[in-house]
Amino acid sequence: MEVPRTLNSGGKSNEHYVAAVRKTFHLQIIAKRLGWSENSPEFYYAYRAVSGELAFNLHRVFQKSLRSLGSEEQIAKWNPLCNEFQIIASYAQTELGHGTYLQGLETEATYDTATQEFVVHSPTLTATKWWPGDISLSGQWGLSYPPCKNWKAPAREPADKWASYTRDHVAPLLSPTSVGRSATHTLVQAQLICSGARRGMHAFIVPIRSLEDHSPLPGVTVGDIGPKMGFDSIDNGFLRLDHVRVPRENMLSRFAQVLPDGTYFKLGSPQTNYFSMVVMRVDLLLGEIIPLLQKACVIAVRYSVIRRQSRIRPSDPEAKILDYQTQQQKLLPHLATAYAFHFLGSNLSEFLHSSYDAILNKDFSHLPELHALSAGIKAMVSDLCLQGTELCRRACGGHGYSNLSGLPSLVTKVTASCTYEGDNTVLYLQTARFLVKNYQQAHPTPGSTLQRSLPQSVAYLATTDLARCPAQKAADFLHPKLYTTAWAHVATRLVKDSVNHLETLMQSGADWDEAWNQTTILHLHAAKAHCYYISVKSFTETLQKLENEPEVQQVIKHLCDLYALHGILTSAADFLHDGFLSGAQVDAVRTAYLDLLRLIRKDAILLTDAFDFTDHCLNSALGCYDGNVYERLFHWAQESPTNTQGNPAYEKYLRPLLQSQRSKL
């Protein structure tokens, strides 16, 4: 039993960092030898196998940005350098004092006609680039790579048949990297100033370290931003630029150009920026965020059948903790969520892919919907994955607190995803804007223009629905159509409600911005219900596609039912509010829900095995496939550096303390 190094490094981020650099280094060599191309399934598998503890992910993001924002000449110049690792690239957008709000960024790039250079400068302390590597804003770059085509996992043993359904998509894994210590070049997002006018945000390639000895170049102050809650292996950095000059050719110029004389002109549509954000978010869902919840479920569920505690009946031996109803209620809804999100991410990715060519051909008709969907879904998925992962950790009792469980590092990774790539509240509100707009379009005020058909994901806002749920007994709630309709009803009502409040405020004289801020809590609420509806709908659609696999379909249906009903119980008030569900119906939902827990309990282990994570990838003493939890825990603990190295604190402080007392005694 090899002891995982990352667990036992004693919390030194330095060691994590070195390990990540080392692994990336070897991976690159292997990839080169075996001829894996970027974004290939092989790369994704390799990433999955090493659990994402790699450096230089932004290096590739830099390349993608280059290829979508750069001119042909720029691509020809820089891309080979990146491929050969002659330069190590990163990029820098977020600043110490500015995040989500792009226009607030302070870094400037002023064109100097005399030398045909840009002078890139951080005018204030708050303009210091901070977190670069934070993927949060990578999306601004109009990444132009297509997500990989659907492909099936290689054939597996029969017991693993669910695995192929969970592995339909490929996403390059992206993590924050690497201005702090690694990068030699950075793509800096700065306010372009030329011919005396501010032209908004543009991207500039800025060399920051010497290619000879890696030392920072003149005018560049660069460093690591210090220890964080997680992501120890990533050197998120800060970057201050003091009038650093770069040649005119270093501004990426596919969509905007500055001519030698300082004339500025635009070549493209700003809407392409949206698209890159969409692509980035969808990649993140499948490649980074959702697997974290899946892993947490695997660990917690496996441990819950190994761990025994107390007795259910006095005459019995101690029970497996998964046999307690309270433990099932903690874990199984999140297992269902892990499946729901997998299908949701896959369906979203498919939608994105089917719209992709149209968008490249400048047909942007699907873009607003894609943008709204990806924003809200990213927010919901990261929110609920965080809740689920943390709950899995606590459901493992004391051992879940030990790093040897593998769970703390999952929590610290997933929690970051609630902030990066757009703060969740901000993202939900972007979705809400889309909902408000479409609702108003579907229900025009008298005299205004005629409605046109709504995008598919919000089409339900225009349909009239039942005022009361027709279910009579618990079993009636096990029908996908019934609960999908229920979710559509609630989402519609909440959107309508938020629109009404907004319009009322505006009629009483508030301007739109003020009215919006005064109603954001309602919009948030509506957007959440909408996203949940979308996820339930996507789950039921996946279910239909499984018709040829009745056995799998059956077990997936239990999960789908549980997912939908768990959501209803969590938001019971929304269903009770207008009498859509009666109190008795909510009680029936609860009965159906508790029965489902018992049914899924039986398949719980196989359902987690189907995710098909290797022990190495889980990195958990509690979640190992063979279930030898305690032996492994003891072995790993004994190998901890605290046990293999001496105890200087005893010599320095304890011994004198003990002895000073002894002399007195």
Place this chain on the structure above:
Amino acid sequence: MNQDLRREREAASFNPELLTHVLDGSPESTRRRREIENLILNDPDFQHEDLNFLTRSQRYEVAVRKSANMVKKMREFDIADPEEIMWFKKVHLVNFVEPVGLNFSMFIPTLLNQGTTAQQEKWLLSSKGLQIIGTYAQTEMGHGTHLRGLETTATYDPETQEFILNSPTVTSIKWWPGGLGKTSNHAIVLAQLITKGKCYGLHAFIVPIRELGTHKPLPGITVGDIGPKFGYDEMDNGYLKMDNYRIPRENMLMKYAQVKPDGTYVKPVSNKLTYGTMVFVRSFLVGEAARCLSKACTIAIRYSAVRHQSEIKLGEPEPQILDFQTQQYKLFPLLATAYAFQFVGAYMKETYHRINEDIGQGDLSELPELHALAAGLKAFTSWTTNAAIEACRMACGGHGYSHCSGLPNIYVNFTPTCTFEGENTVMMLQTARFLMKSYDQVHSGKLVCGMVSYLNDLPTQRIQPQQVAVWPTVVDIDSPDSLTEAYKLRAARLVEIAAKNLQNEVIHRESKEVAWNLTSVDLVRASEAHCHYVVVKLFSEKLLKIQDKSVHAVLRNLCLLYCLYGISQKAGDFLQGSIMTESQITQVNQRMKELLTAIRPDAVALVDAFDFQDVTLGSVLGRYDGNVYENLFEWAKKSPLNKSEVHESYCKYLKPLQSKL
């Protein structure tokens, strides 16, 4: 000072100093607390490098050094009152995890409670003086909450008059005790006592584990650190394995049960009194939840007043993020919760002392209720606080993720509270057991008293049995008292539903225990509703005792917000029970938004009143002066990773990468 914070403080409607007195209990307590804090914070012996930049081994070393200093200083300054030690020393200097802490919090109290006079004479003095550093080893690798499942054995050998201690399996290895790994030389070990071939259950034994002088593990003892954890880096939580390890007969704590030299077992008279320590610790943890949440709120609210972002109105400068309704909605209910828990913590402390005096006089009548209340409130407050700290952290955006915010540390050090001293779900089920007992008692015609007395008024207990649902209620959403009534009805309803479902399952299942398991989700809900009611009740009662008008006004707003926020979160329960109508729920949501606006001008003063010093907060974002960005930059520069401009890994890996590919 930062201009935004200055303006916030000038605009507050009340004097935070007065509110600090309310929180501490009296102006005198505030004075004494500050005195002790300053004594320690200004002492050069307690200065140290920022823990965030140290390795785990270095952090442990700093903690041991501070512990050793602390013992010396307490002697020097004559701080002996356990109250002051417990509530001030350990608590107000949080981020201060003590490897020798368990010597004082568990080893010595257990010795006092369960040791004979002779045993106390033998060990007390040397453990107080830290010649003996003790810890308390109960939890095993495979066994936690369920005490009877512990496997460690202590078999009596009458020949030598010794106990032979054994860890018979991997799962029986003692696991988690604080200070066990590296620091302690003695442990009180809980083991199954076996004498004359019979097992008599768990008893406590004093076990030497390391040699005095060399500090080396004794033969037969395997001891070490359990490895890195989510938090508590400074603590050497340990493991302990014993192989035929012999200790003298006198090392069994024998105040109650005894083993005679010939191996005869003498039963204890009563063991109810051991509840006392548990109740004390759980009551203490309620206050601990309040303090941790107060800290998190202080950081998030101050930072939200300093940080500017985006725009509310087109063309205007970027507003403070505290002006966004969504930010207020994230933070103010948590601020209200922090105040609510502060008052609950104070109540639990008082109640514990009052009941402890009764117990001293032989009156055990209130102990069961206190026991149930402490278990439930420990779970309720720690669950809420756990989520709330994390919400505060995320409300600080990206910087909240950095250790400079101090929030990751608060979180990882608080979150084990949900697990230790009784796992929360198990705690909720203990409270539920008490609720079910009380329900049955009322059902059989006897009245109950205390916090559960509302069960006396259940309509089903009246002559004409009827559904709770038709209780006539008129809830005034502007009156804390009326809202308390609403919470009471909710608790009563959920207790009744759980009781009925339990009865129903009992009829259909083969045993009561299986029925209990199949109702446990309902039972936990009932306990939560009961605890929520208790918190609301204590908060609104506290309002009556506030003299100062302006303080009263602002606390009343917080109390209302706490009540209304809970209703909006659990609206389903209030609707389903017909406690409130749909239109009232709509009013609740509307009123809540008004309260957010009303609290906004006082938000900074409200966190100032918690009176945390910057050192105690350990946060760059939460600094009193609000000079966040300058200090953030300075802090990052101190990171050891920045010590050299070119990192060693460059030469090792990056340079070769460029040539090999």
